[in-house]
Amino acid sequence: MTPNILLILGGGCAGLSLAMRLAKGPMPYEKVIIIEKRDVYQNDRTWCFWKLDDAHFSHLAAREWTAFRIANGQLETIVDCAATPYQMIRSGDFYEFALTAIKRSPIIELHLGHAITKIVKTSQDGWVIETDHGSFSGSVVIDTRPDAPEDTKPIVWQSFFGQEIICEAGVFEAAVPDLMNFLPTHDDGVAFSYILPFSETEGLLETTVFGPDILTVDDLAERQNRLVSRITKGRRFDVRRSEYGALPMGAVRTEIGADSYFKVGIMAGSLRPSTGYAFQRIQRWAEACAISIRKGSGPIGHAPDPWRIRMMDDLFLKVMRDAPELGAMLFYQIFKDVRPDKVIRFLSDQGEQSDCSAIIFALPPYPFLRMLAKSVTGLIKGTRI
């Protein structure tokens, strides 16, 4: 007989977000087992989002800003977001909060240092998860692990390398982060700096590229060094920590699954295609999934985005992929011409029809109509554009 156990594969943001909600009360499983390959949790990433009314874990925010900058060469626009501040959570604080909540539950087990090697469906419709340190059996699986990059075909990759620095002198403008400060070259995609100032002397400096290929830390290093030099201007500084990511934007969504195997996470709908933001989307999924489990309906995957958002994100990413030289101008136009509350709602999955329309009207129609025509032709011919 298969034990009535829920197996969560991967104890990162999604796995822990669900587990800490399940830890709050009774649930229809004897046990929940989280299988995670890392040995320890470290402050390995920085999660930002705008604090809309429904934002989760705002209380964990280490910093928040009431305005941000978008810069394209000599042009810059400061966007006022005082009504919905841009907040930053250190992943280390989130992991600590989640682990404390999970420890309170006698039926949730977290197995660190277990790399999953094989997943087997048994003849009794149960699951055996093999790892490098033994195996686990259960009746239901929620798989949060990302797919291998070679199995992922996104429209563009968002590759980024960031360094948190502390400088001997005040070099940061503490009140205004640079959300996007575009770089003049676009050989491998749309490139920009992302700067989160924690104070005048401390901050996170990041180099990001939206492009067709995954870029490594080495690929980004030269631009990152130039960014650090531009900001520190020859002053002495220390690098406290660094972070790297390669997010598949506009990837074909992996099947979510049904019955007893559910795929969630960045390949299964948690990543907003046009931005790469996922933290709040993961929280909304975790909340809904925990409710569904508790009322006996079993796990659920990420809800798909509304049709109009999928269409807009898809076209936007394809235009950036095919015409990266337009990327900086397109982003700049949106932030300059559209009211901040509308853009922020749109980027935070709360976009109403009028917000979408405002964004469409701020953009030059030609590149999008051309891409739309290309996509429709591709659909008719059955090829993915």
Ligand SMILES: Cc1cc2nc3c(=O)[nH]c(=O)nc-3n(C[C@H](O)[C@H](O)[C@H](O)COP(=O)(O)OP(=O)(O)OC[C@H]3O[C@@H](n4cnc5c(N)ncnc54)[C@H](O)[C@@H]3O)c2cc1C
């Ligand atoms: C550096 C960085 C910064 C980001 N910043 C933002 C941001 O500002 N705002 C935002 O909204 N989103 C951001 N994101 C995107 C997204 O929020 C994060 O990627 C988030 O961590 C995704 O959660 P997840 O649970 O799907 O994946 P993860 O948090 O990566 O969790 C997956 C887990 O699976 C484990 N795992 C993988 N393979 C195995 C295996 N074989 N066996 C066992 N365990 C395995 C991993 O160790 C990991 O812990 C960022 C991403 C990165 C990488």
